[in-house]
Amino acid sequence: MIDTLREALNERLALDALDYEVPKATGRLRYMLGGLTAFLIGVLVVTGLYMAQYYDPTPRGAHDSVLYLISRAPLGDWIRSIHYFSAGGVVLTVTAHLAYVFWRRSYKKPREVTWWAGVAMAGLIFLLVVTGSALRYDQEGFEALAHFVAGGRLTGAFGVFFTEGFTPSTSLLSRIFSLHTSLFPLLLGLLIALHFWLIRQLGIHADYSETGIFRNHATRLAGFGFLLFAGLGVLAIVVPVGIGFPAVPGVEITKPFWPVLWVYGLENLLGAWGMILGPSIVFLFLGLVPLLDRGEDDTPGRHGWVGWVALALALAILGLWLYGVFGEAQQHIGM
Numbered sequence: 001m002i003d004t005l006r007e008a009l010n011e012r013l014a015l016d017a018l019d020y021e022v023p024k025a026t027g028r029l030r031y032m033l034g035g036l037t038a039f040l041i042g043v044l045v046v047t048g049l050y051m052a053q054y055y056d057p058t059p060r061g062a063h064d065s066v067l068y069l070i071s072r073a074p075l076g077d078w079i080r081s082i083h084y085f086s087a088g089g090v091v092l093t094v095t096a097h098l099a100y101v102f103w104r105r106s107y108k109k110p111r112e113v114t115w116w117a118g119v120a121m122a123g124l125i126f127l128l129v130v131t132g133s134a135l136r137y138d139q140e141g142f143e144a145l146a147h148f149v150a151g152g153r154l155t156g157a158f159g160v161f162f163t164e165g166f167t168p169s170t171s172l173l174s175r176i177f178s179l180h181t182s183l184f185p186l187l188l189g190l191l192i193a194l195h196f197w198l199i200r201q202l203g204i205h206a207d208y209s210e211t212g213i214f215r216n217h218a219t220r221l222a223g224f225g226f227l228l229f230a231g232l233g234v235l236a237i238v239v240p241v242g243i244g245f246p247a248v249p250g251v252e253i254t255k256p257f258w259p260v261l262w263v264y265g266l267e268n269l270l271g272a273w274g275m276i277l278g279p280s281i282v283f284l285f286l287g288l289v290p291l292l293d294r295g296e297d298d299t300p301g302r303h304g305w306v307g308w309v310a311l312a313l314a315l316a317i318l319g320l321w322l323y324g325v326f327g328e329a330q331q332h333i334g335m
């Protein structure tokens with residue numbers, strides 16, 4: 001019975017195409033970090049679509065609509081908490097994936113574009129995190145939004161899009177909502193398609209002398225994905241995310257969502273310019289990696305000076321993050 005069903009599905013959905021060879025190493029968790037990131041992005045899309053049915057992206061209605069979502073909408077509190085924890089989870093899995101492909105020097109020819117697509121996706125994930133944290137429109141969300149305005153003003157004509165001055169016809173919050181729910185996910189989806197296409201065509205940067213079948217790899221990955229989802233589901237029950245008080249304009253007293261705390265730490269040192277300089281330096285370096293570490297040799301860990309720069313940056317981010325976590329809350333944008 002099961003075999004007949006499998007055969008029928010195979011024939012109609014061309015599932016045999018999934019039976020191509022992949023290196024045996026892909027069965028290890030460290031080779032599944034990219035796949036788990038994709039899985040969590042799927043969770044974010046589904047939970048985000050649900051929340052969007054209840055969310056009101058206007059300064060007047062936003063906070064109340066989130067309160068409604070978590071107190072009245074069926075499973076609203078749970079689904080929102082899963083969305084929140086999945087966002088943190090994506091930051092962890094994508095950072096670990098990036099670090100591991102960097103360690104293996106998998107950005108080398110012919111995988112430069114795979115790497116650049118990855119850098120662009122990491123940038124989009126960063127933007128999705130900061131736009132998402134503004135949407136709840138409590139004190140923390142309001143201050144996140146105020147940082148968009150401050151950053152927009154600092155960067156002149158380039159940043160005017162992120163200020164209220166861009167248009168009087170719609171609020172900045174509504175435009176941030178639209179970026180968070182349409183443009184950024186759309187670009188992310190296109191880049192994931194490009195990333196996956198290149199991985200399929202170029203193969204994995206690993207030893208092909210021992211191989212397995214991709215279908216088994218995907219099944220195992222789905223198993224890990226659902227375990228992760230179960231963990232997030234329990235976390236969302238045990239520690240629901242909640243929401244702060246409605247915003248009081250003109251004060252800056254909160255710290256941002258934890259993945260952004262290293263930028264906050266840099267702002268403590270450099271003022272508002274920290275939020276522009278920090279991410280720009282990190283992403284510029286990541287973009288340059290395939291151009292800086294050239295040559296045939298791709299022995300893992302033998303990056304030469306590029307590896308030392310990467311280590312210095314990683315330690316700086318960690319140090320700034322700890323400073324952001326434990327340092328006193330400070331004012332950066334003079335509200």
Ligand code: HEM
Pocket residue numbers: 030031032033034035037038041094097098101106107111114115116117118119121122192195199203204205206286
């Ligand atoms: C939305 C984010 C991302 C998703 C869904 C994703 C997904 C994947 C998957 C499924 C693989 C194949 C298996 C593996 O090595 O894990 C992969 C490989 C790769 N990824 Fe990503 N990735 C993402 C972000 C990134 C980032 C941020 C970078 C680096 C800046 C990156 C660079 C690469 C490279 C160079 C490979 C090829 C590795 C190899 O051939 O072994 N990816 N990615």
